[in-house]
Amino acid sequence: MRALGHPLCVGLDPYLDRLPTPFRRGAMAPQRPDTAHAVEEFCSRIIDLIAGDVAIVKLQVALFERLGGRGWGVLRRVIRYARAAGLLVLLDAKRGDIPETATAYAQAYLAPDALCGVDALTVNPYLGPDTVVPFLIAAEQAARGVIVLVRNSNPDSSAYQSVRTPAGPFFMVVAASLQRWQERLTQGTTGWSSLGVTVAATHAEDTEEIRVALPHALFLVLGYGAQGASAEAAIRGFRRGPAGLEGGMVSSSRPILFPVAASKRGARAWEHGVRSALTRAISDLGAAVA
Amino acid sequence: MRALGHPLCVGLDPYLDRLPTPFRRGAMAPQRPDTAHAVEEFCSRIIDLIAGDVAIVKLQVALFERLGGRGWGVLRRVIRYARAAGLLVLLDAKRGDIPETATAYAQAYLAPDALCGVDALTVNPYLGPDTVVPFLIAAEQAARGVIVLVRNSNPDSSAYQSVRTPAGPFFMVVAASLQRWQERLTQGTTGWSSLGVTVAATHAEDTEEIRVALPHALFLVLGYGAQGASAEAAIRGFRRGPAGLEGGMVSSSRPILFPVAASKRGARAWEHGVRSALTRAISDLGAAVA
Numbered sequence: 001m002r003a004l005g006h007p008l009c010v011g012l013d014p015y016l017d018r019l020p021t022p023f024r025r026g027a028m029a030p031q032r033p034d035t036a037h038a039v040e041e042f043c044s045r046i047i048d049l050i051a052g053d054v055a056i057v058k059l060q061v062a063l064f065e066r067l068g069g070r071g072w073g074v075l076r077r078v079i080r081y082a083r084a085a086g087l088l089v090l091l092d093a094k095r096g097d098i099p100e101t102a103t104a105y106a107q108a109y110l111a112p113d114a115l116c117g118v119d120a121l122t123v124n125p126y127l128g129p130d131t132v133v134p135f136l137i138a139a140e141q142a143a144r145g146v147i148v149l150v151r152n153s154n155p156d157s158s159a160y161q162s163v164r165t166p167a168g169p170f171f172m173v174v175a176a177s178l179q180r181w182q183e184r185l186t187q188g189t190t191g192w193s194s195l196g197v198t199v200a201a202t203h204a205e206d207t208e209e210i211r212v213a214l215p216h217a218l219f220l221v222l223g224y225g226a227q228g229a230s231a232e233a234a235i236r237g238f239r240r241g242p243a244g245l246e247g248g249m250v251s252s253s254r255p256i257l258f259p260v261a262a263s264k265r266g267a268r269a270w271e272h273g274v275r276s277a278l279t280r281a282i283s284d285l286g287a288a289v290a
Numbered sequence: 291m292r293a294l295g296h297p298l299c300v301g302l303d304p305y306l307d308r309l310p311t312p313f314r315r316g317a318m319a320p321q322r323p324d325t326a327h328a329v330e331e332f333c334s335r336i337i338d339l340i341a342g343d344v345a346i347v348k349l350q351v352a353l354f355e356r357l358g359g360r361g362w363g364v365l366r367r368v369i370r371y372a373r374a375a376g377l378l379v380l381l382d383a384k385r386g387d388i389p390e391t392a393t394a395y396a397q398a399y400l401a402p403d404a405l406c407g408v409d410a411l412t413v414n415p416y417l418g419p420d421t422v423v424p425f426l427i428a429a430e431q432a433a434r435g436v437i438v439l440v441r442n443s444n445p446d447s448s449a450y451q452s453v454r455t456p457a458g459p460f461f462m463v464v465a466a467s468l469q470r471w472q473e474r475l476t477q478g479t480t481g482w483s484s485l486g487v488t489v490a491a492t493h494a495e496d497t498e499e500i501r502v503a504l505p506h507a508l509f510l511v512l513g514y515g516a517q518g519a520s521a522e523a524a525i526r527g528f529r530r531g532p533a534g535l536e537g538g539m540v541s542s543s544r545p546i547l548f549p550v551a552a553s554k555r556g557a558r559a560w561e562h563g564v565r566s567a568l569t570r571a572i573s574d575l576g577a578a579v580a
Contacts, residue, residue: 104353115359124384149416157417
C-alpha cells in the first residue's frame, strides 16, 4: 500500500443476480456447473483488471459457499489466481466458535498447511475474546492476519454494537478486550499489528474511539463508496507514515465490480467501467492519504 | 421429542485428535483422503448408534470445513445419512453477515433447493437484528428452523454477552430484538417457534430471563454434561407440554462420542461406551422432563 500510494481493497463479491451480462450463462442457479464457471470467470477477470494497481482483495466466502462443493473448488482457484497476480487475499468468512472449534477454522484458513490458506481472515467475536485467540495464535505462527469484527457499517449493526455499557458503546468493550493481543502481534518494522479490526466509514466518530484503544490495529474500513461515506471519513484514524497517511485498507466492491450502466453491456464496456471506477476510487483515496 | 420422552440432541463433533482408535488411519491430517474417510465412517457409525433413540443431531461445520472440498462431500453425505435414519439435522455453522450476504448463506443451507440443506442452522447475530432476517425468511418459506446465538456456555462468552446495558445484560438486548420474529414464526400446532436461541445450562438464571422475553423460542441448550451442568439446569425455562416438560433440545457431544476409557480400545468397547453414555444422558434428561 505504501508503494501504491492508496489503501483501496477491492471486495470481490460475486452476487449471481448482479453478474455483468458478459459472464451470465443460462438460468444462473447455485446448483448449475455453468454458474460456478461464470463466477470463476468473473473473479479471474476482476483480478486481471486490478492486479498491479491494488494491494489486497477481499473475497466474500458466502458467495462461493452457496455453490456447494464446486464453489469450494472455485474459491481455492480464485485465491491461487489472486496470489499469483501479486495480490494479498483477505477471506471475509466471519467465522467464530468456542476455542477448540475455532482452532479447526484457523487450521482451514490460516495454518501454513491450510487447505484454503489466505493472508488474512475476518473473525466474529460474539462468543467471547478467548474464542478469537486460536485465530491469533495461528496468525502469529504463520505470519498471517486476523480482522476482528468490531464496528460494522450496515445501518442495523448499531442496534447491538452501539448499545451503551459502563465501558462505552458495546463495540468498545470488544475493542478494549483485544488490546493485549494487538500489542503482542505488533511485530516487524511497519509499526502495525497482525490483529486488525473492522471499522465503519459511515460512523467515523466511532473509528476515532477505536483508534485510541487500538493504536496499532490495521482497520478494514467498511461503508466507503456504495454506502455513501467519503474518502475523508474512510481514512479517519489513519496516521502519518513514510509514504502518507496509513492505518488500514478501505474496502469497496459494488461500485467497482458492477459499474451500473456498463454491467448490462458487452465485455469491453464492462471492463472499461471497472477500470474507470477503480481509477476513481484509487485517486479519491490516494488524494486523501497524500 | 414428545414421542421419545427426552430432549437430548447429540452433537456430532468429529475432532481429529479425539477420534476413537477403531477409526484412526495413519497420520490423521486434514489434507489426507483417509482422514476424511475416517471422519465419515465415525459420523455414520454414531448415527447408526443413536438413530431411533434421539430426535436430532447437531453437526459442527468447522470440523468438516477444515477437510477442504473433500470435507464438504463428507458433510453432505453425513447429512443425507442422518436424515435417512430419521434424524433431524441441525447444522452448527454460526453464520452471519450483512443481509444480502446472509441471503446467500441461507440459500446454501435453508432454501428448498439448498446444496447443503438441513432442518435448522445456527446463526451469529453480531452484525445486527436485520442480518438475521434473511435466515428467518428462508426458514419460514422452507419450514426450517433458525437458532440464533444469544447466550453461550463457554466461560469467556460472559465477557461480552453479560455486559451491563440499560436494557439488562447484553444477551437480553439480542433476545428482545428477536421477539417479533419469534412470534411470527410460531405456527402449526406445537406452540413453538421456528426461531430458536442458544442458552447455557451453565448460566440457568440467564435462561429464565430469556424465556420471559421469548416464550415460544425453542432453546438449544449448551453446556450440559461435559461442562458440568445438571439436567435440572439444562431444562430451565421448559414448560409443561402434552408429554412432559418441553421447550428445546439439550446438546451433548463429547461424553457420548468419546466415552473416556472406551475410545482407546476396540470397536466393540467404544460402541458399548457410546450406548452406555447415550442411555445415561437419555434417562437423566428423561427423568428431568417427566
